[in-house]
Amino acid sequence: MRSILLTFVLVLYWPLSVSNAELPRLPTYRAPIVYEVKVSQKLEWQWVSVGKVKITAYCANCSVCDTGWRTADTTYADYKKGIVAADKSVPFGLQLSIDGLDDVVYTVRDRGQKVQGTHLDVLMKSHWTARKWGVQYRDVWVWKQVEVETREYIPTTRN
Numbered sequence: 001m002r003s004i005l006l007t008f009v010l011v012l013y014w015p016l017s018v019s020n021a022e023l024p025r026l027p028t029y030r031a032p033i034v035y036e037v038k039v040s041q042k043l044e045w046q047w048v049s050v051g052k053v054k055i056t057a058y059c060a061n062c063s064v065c066d067t068g069w070r071t072a073d074t075t076y077a078d079y080k081k082g083i084v085a086a087d088k089s090v091p092f093g094l095q096l097s098i099d100g101l102d103d104v105v106y107t108v109r110d111r112g113q114k115v116q117g118t119h120l121d122v123l124m125k126s127h128w129t130a131r132k133w134g135v136q137y138r139d140v141w142v143w144k145q146v147e148v149e150t151r152e153y154i155p156t157t158r159n
C-alpha cells in the first residue's frame with residue numbers, strides 16, 4: 001500500500017521540473033588563450049656596418065706597389081676577383097662590401113706593410129686606376145654571422 005502511493009507522487013511531480021529550453025540564454029564560456037613564448041637564438045648571415053674605413057688601392061705585379069702576381073694567401077692577383085688587403089687581425093676569407101664599389105663582393109686575401117688598423121687596400125685594374133683612387137674614406141659592411149633572437153608564440157589553453 002505504501003509503495004503504490006510513492007510511485008504516484010513521483011509521476012505527478014515530473015512535468016513540473018524545468019526543461020533546458022526554459023533556461024535564459026547565457027554566453028558560451030571560452031577559456032582565454034594563453035600564449036607560451038619560446039625565445040630562441042639563431043645564427044644568421046648579415047651585412048654588418050663597420051662604419052667609415054680608410055680605403056687605398058694598389059695593383060698587381062708592380063714595382064711601385066711592391067707586388068707580384070700572388071696575394072698573401074697565394075691567390076692569383078686578379079682584380080676581377082675583388083681582392084682586398086687588410087690588417088693582420090682581419091682573417092683571410094672575410095667578405096666585405098665597400099660603398100661606391102658595389103658591383104663586387106670583396107674578399108680579404110692580401111696583406112701590406114702599410115695596411116694597418118682600420119684600413120683596406122683594394123686591388124685595382126692598373127697602377128693608374130689605383131693612383132686615381134688615392135685615399136678615400138668609405139662606408140664598409142662585413143658579411144658575418146650574427147646571433148638573432150626569434151620569438152615563437154605557441155597557443156596553450158588554460159582552464
Ligand SMILES: [Zn+2]
Nearest residue numbers: 059062065127
Ligand atoms: Zn701599382
